[in-house]
Amino acid sequence: MIPRYSRPEMVALWEPQTRFQIWFEIEAHATDALAELGVVPKSAAQAIWAKGGFDIARIDEIERETKHDVIAFLTSVAEHVGEPARFLHQGLTSSDVLDTCLAVQLARASDILLADIDALLAALKVRAFEHRHSVCIGRSHGIHAEPVTFGLKMAQAYAEFSRNRVRLVAARADIATCAISGAVGTFANIDPRVEAHVAARLGLTVEPVSTQVIPRDRHAMFFATLGVIASSVERLATEIRHLQRTEVLEAEEYFSPGQKGSSAMPHKRNPVLTENLTGLARLVRGMALPAMENVALWHERDISHSSVERMIGPDATITLDFALARLTGVIEKLIVYPERMLKNLNKMGGLIHSQRVLLALTQAGASREDSYRLVQRNAMKVWESDGALQLQALLEADPDVTAHLPPAAIAGNFDLGYHLKAVDTIFERVFGPA
Amino acid sequence: MIPRYSRPEMVALWEPQTRFQIWFEIEAHATDALAELGVVPKSAAQAIWAKGGFDIARIDEIERETKHDVIAFLTSVAEHVGEPARFLHQGLTSSDVLDTCLAVQLARASDILLADIDALLAALKVRAFEHRHSVCIGRSHGIHAEPVTFGLKMAQAYAEFSRNRVRLVAARADIATCAISGAVGTFANIDPRVEAHVAARLGLTVEPVSTQVIPRDRHAMFFATLGVIASSVERLATEIRHLQRTEVLEAEEYFSPGQKGSSAMPHKRNPVLTENLTGLARLVRGMALPAMENVALWHERDISHSSVERMIGPDATITLDFALARLTGVIEKLIVYPERMLKNLNKMGGLIHSQRVLLALTQAGASREDSYRLVQRNAMKVWESDGALQLQALLEADPDVTAHLPPAAIAGNFDLGYHLKAVDTIFERVFGPA
Amino acid sequence: MIPRYSRPEMVALWEPQTRFQIWFEIEAHATDALAELGVVPKSAAQAIWAKGGFDIARIDEIERETKHDVIAFLTSVAEHVGEPARFLHQGLTSSDVLDTCLAVQLARASDILLADIDALLAALKVRAFEHRHSVCIGRSHGIHAEPVTFGLKMAQAYAEFSRNRVRLVAARADIATCAISGAVGTFANIDPRVEAHVAARLGLTVEPVSTQVIPRDRHAMFFATLGVIASSVERLATEIRHLQRTEVLEAEEYFSPGQKGSSAMPHKRNPVLTENLTGLARLVRGMALPAMENVALWHERDISHSSVERMIGPDATITLDFALARLTGVIEKLIVYPERMLKNLNKMGGLIHSQRVLLALTQAGASREDSYRLVQRNAMKVWESDGALQLQALLEADPDVTAHLPPAAIAGNFDLGYHLKAVDTIFERVFGPA
């Protein structure tokens, strides 16, 4: 985690204060359940909630001695609660607290990320409808192909992030489980009803079978899902980087009016935000593999996953949160140049319509071979003129062409509407009925 | 893909015969829809189904000339169908065929993998119930902790692969979409109803917005999911490798009666199948990253994803299919040694019960400090005897202990049943009510 | 490995014939050394070389029974050699043969890859000198910056692949070791001089300390190095893909005269080779991680590395060999458009020289603030004209500018030579003195 790629809410989630607060709630809820079961006095459970608290500096101090974070925490709580504190943590194992806390943190992190995706979806939808019919050239292999609209690009991203939302909801469910099952998960020293109570209070489901730890396939799936979402961030960022290239310039990241590009070169506005997002995507993606390697713990558990999660837990969620928010800002403020889109679209002198003319000639009775030859000899002239000649004009002036197709019929094939007729259908698929 | 780690059904799915057959069906279904819409004659559509076919050697021959696989395929089909073949592929783009075919292949691959998981789940369930109460030591950090049962280990794996099944079903849905939308996905030359028809016939859903290609976040999620499943394979394989270690030997991969371990050393039975599975897991996991890098294609598409998918499409599915089947065989035939489990469990002279004695002393009125001291001084003797002394006997002979707890009360703490009382509850969570 | 991305020499290296031939040589050389040491008869060693051979179909047949490839091989050899065959493999372990064979294969693969890099370097050098002074715009962030030359781009790639060559030589040395040390690497049953003899004959160094297997950090380093080289392939491929974009079109992959782009659209020449290389780079890179995971084998060895290497050994080397050769072909035949480069360079109406004018104004005595304001107000007009106006003309017509700099002095700042003066120096750094 580095401050410049972090947002406060997600950072706060991973700070000691939050972690210890969650620990406290787990312990206090567990004590409630134990009191209900008659294992500890109800008065003790009440006292814990009433007087409970902890002191981070004190916990650090104790941990330096004991080298055990949960014991240090419990000692600090005991200093607040007094005598009833001895009823805390009865039958629990440290991992019960640690793993359930991680589940709460990842579930909350998911909620922030889901809100991030929602904000991004909202921004994409606005821009999609705004530019539903802003025609631009579609490019395959980086080469001009046929017309699309800028709104379709936004709709595509909307559909992609809608899928990511579904995936993240599933990943959230995967990691939101509670385990309070003791040293090897057998409930030898604790009643399963305690687990059920804590789970319910924290909004988690019960881990069906734990082994001191919650199984790590859950976390692997979670981080792999973040990696996929990050890859979608990269895709949209890459699109914008391409559109902002000097030679293309169909869209630009927002520059404030007074902002200097680069000293005296007004064109030097760099897509630094989307380039940055490209790098952040690499980082988040790279964290999926250590998470997958964490799955194969030895027997009932080893602790090799812990150092991995201490790093990627905060890093992956903080980085993706930042990336999604940055991307949303980029989309919201993106400067779109529809005129430039048209100019680029027409750059080829109408060659993008050549296939349709070819089809029209065939349908008008020309053989496929003749049609091809007629179109190509005119297309080649347009191409070699580098934008000076227009295909429509050349065809209309070519008697071999007009022998099949009168000029009026030729013109009809240069209609952009032909390519846009299904845009509304696609929008309805993506955004639902209007 | 290498033959020794392959199974025929999955291999067949990726062979040219299957691919061309799917292409044929896509084209023929599309022609049906075009006929229904009045774009092509119904007789042509019927002729295509009636006379349709292709010749792989001929396709290869044509492709060597044209360098274009779909054109080569269509030419070969035309050689079977004759004149009506000119109504094939009307308004389609090669990618419509290629991407929809990949969707069919990955969906079918998912079905095979789901069947593999079902077989594995069945095997795990049998062994879980068979060894529901086969007590063995639970190990955290590789160190003896408290008792579990071998059935619980199997139940844990069952729960994990049940989760993997859910994930794979979701991943299958993610990739099972059909796109027949033309050069840049705008349906300029084809009616969206053709796509809907083909999708329905092939058991796919319609891709809401494609861009010549089906978006690759779907495939990234698919291969990431295979990576997680492979990691679970590794976890279970690692467990067996540990259990088969010479010093542990609580379970062994099956050896046929006549099979030689290693010449004259009868103990030299190596867990080579599960070691092999560990390596296969690394391979499948490693394929998730190229799949994620494939997401950010340029603009409406570039073709960089293609070489990646030509390799990992077959390799990841074939390898995981093989691995799941091999793992199922290992579980089904695994030789389990309950006596050895007990022997290992008791190796520590009863130290695994020390915590419970400590608790009993405290509850009997001894201070926590005294209880600890009393247990530890006896525990230390047991530990230093390396298996010669038993904790229970020592405690019963220690008057400072018996002052608090009479021998009968001591014995009660050495009851294994204490640790197993929740096994049935856990089984019910995992397998449902009996 | 898939045939379309494979070249025969590298494929042959991984075929059974080659593997068994190397096995034979290892065994025969070892027997020579044993004969020299008096352990086996010299006549036996001679007979092995004289009559030695094997039959792959026969080996397969035996392996189906014995499930042991080395035993099957030895049996087949014995069927050729007769009685003296019993002196083969004395004191050797299967892994001695397998791991030393892999070392030979990877060393030979390295030699092919080194030759590939040499061919690529040669192609890059030719194009670098050819276009040493072909000026084009340098782009940072995809935005026009200042002039470079196309030759410099080639020189940069040359320097990068020169570094890759050095890395591959080191990686080759890392994996080219021979281990013939027995079941756990202690030479209990074999004299270390046998290992030294075989190593010398096969052009390998001796593994200082093996443990049945050659340590896998060597292979991890090898495959990581291939991953870095693949990433360099991706970089150069990406450059070409960018240059071939419709709006840029400064270079194109070669199209044969008769080759059709896409039916009637003559501009539809797609950079499919370099897109393909981008995908291949992802594949090779992804194989580095399983190789790194192979390092931590258990104790003296487990066999989890084997399945990984059976796949990535051929796949990574075959794919990278193909990629390097394809890239060399792309570079050799790349169609370069210097006029288009100039046209693009001038697209900004001379704005790329604005910084230098700014500096000239400052040096002529204008304050930094004034200089900036004067340049920017003219630059902005150029920018807004989208190519219609030229900065030089505007400046020469701006009396506030000419008050400081006479038109002749202004013109001097629009000299491209200013940017190219160090090109020869850089070439000398990269290619050595002329």
Added chain:
Amino acid sequence: MIPRYSRPEMVALWEPQTRFQIWFEIEAHATDALAELGVVPKSAAQAIWAKGGFDIARIDEIERETKHDVIAFLTSVAEHVGEPARFLHQGLTSSDVLDTCLAVQLARASDILLADIDALLAALKVRAFEHRHSVCIGRSHGIHAEPVTFGLKMAQAYAEFSRNRVRLVAARADIATCAISGAVGTFANIDPRVEAHVAARLGLTVEPVSTQVIPRDRHAMFFATLGVIASSVERLATEIRHLQRTEVLEAEEYFSPGQKGSSAMPHKRNPVLTENLTGLARLVRGMALPAMENVALWHERDISHSSVERMIGPDATITLDFALARLTGVIEKLIVYPERMLKNLNKMGGLIHSQRVLLALTQAGASREDSYRLVQRNAMKVWESDGALQLQALLEADPDVTAHLPPAAIAGNFDLGYHLKAVDTIFERVFGPA
């Protein structure tokens, strides 16, 4: 980077103070060179060194306004230096400073890591010689094979980390280059001699051809090398984790005399340090891939690498530094149990010698089949007795065996020295002549 897995020296290297200090030195050295070339006054260069300084809080304040870190830094320096500050940064580009600074940081990080490896090598050497002849069982596949010594295990690790040292020296050379070449690397505004001077002063080599940035294949190779080293850390950590398993217990991580294992269970000493190292290895390894993805920057540069390096630059070096130091501590203090090694070695009742007896019988004239049968029938009894019977005794009592080999001859085959005779040879290979 997280504090608990960090050491101060490496952390300091990545702190703002260090970075700005390096920036200052780059700028000041560059100004020296410019003064020498007569571009700026020598007095200015002297003044910069004399009065130079910066204020981090002030830099942060300015950066909040300008959003440009290098400008903020230069402004702060100017506030210390006064008027001569205007001669700073003449002809330089921000990336000249940033990339050269990163080179200095990575080179210094390498030096720390090299010292870490040296300390680890020293520790390994001490333990290797200490236990050169401490016999223990060698295990392949986790199964007892033949004897090795604990010293050999240490020697193996020594050889492996010696190789890693060589690799890191190469990686250091790869990233230790200086680029001061201007906006697109053409030296348009700066003399190459400035670069040469700064490089020499900072202990770097000159980057032969840069493109605003130093090419990222260098950094990819660097981080890939750290990934390989981390994998070796994992290998040694895994060995120790295995040796510390309850059933094996041939070595243990150090526990201070007063340290509690787990309350009353004296055997509960967990190998938490080496488990932690296993996780850290996963993290460092995972960072190699984003570094490889950084190679293919667009054209002369994009800035996507930057966010990746801001994270993995510190994280990979800090984590590996910590891991190497922790591993060194583990090795230095490792508690080794040679008696337990012997006990485990003998656990199989002498079966580990069965192959050698087999060979002796054959050499004494028994047929291979008879020899095998005789050994195996006795071996099987030993195996089934689970440690109660000894192979040597059974063989000596088997008249069919003694018919070929008298008891004295049998005993000779149970000599451990047979397996250890090459230990000194191996040590000489690894550590050099005594």
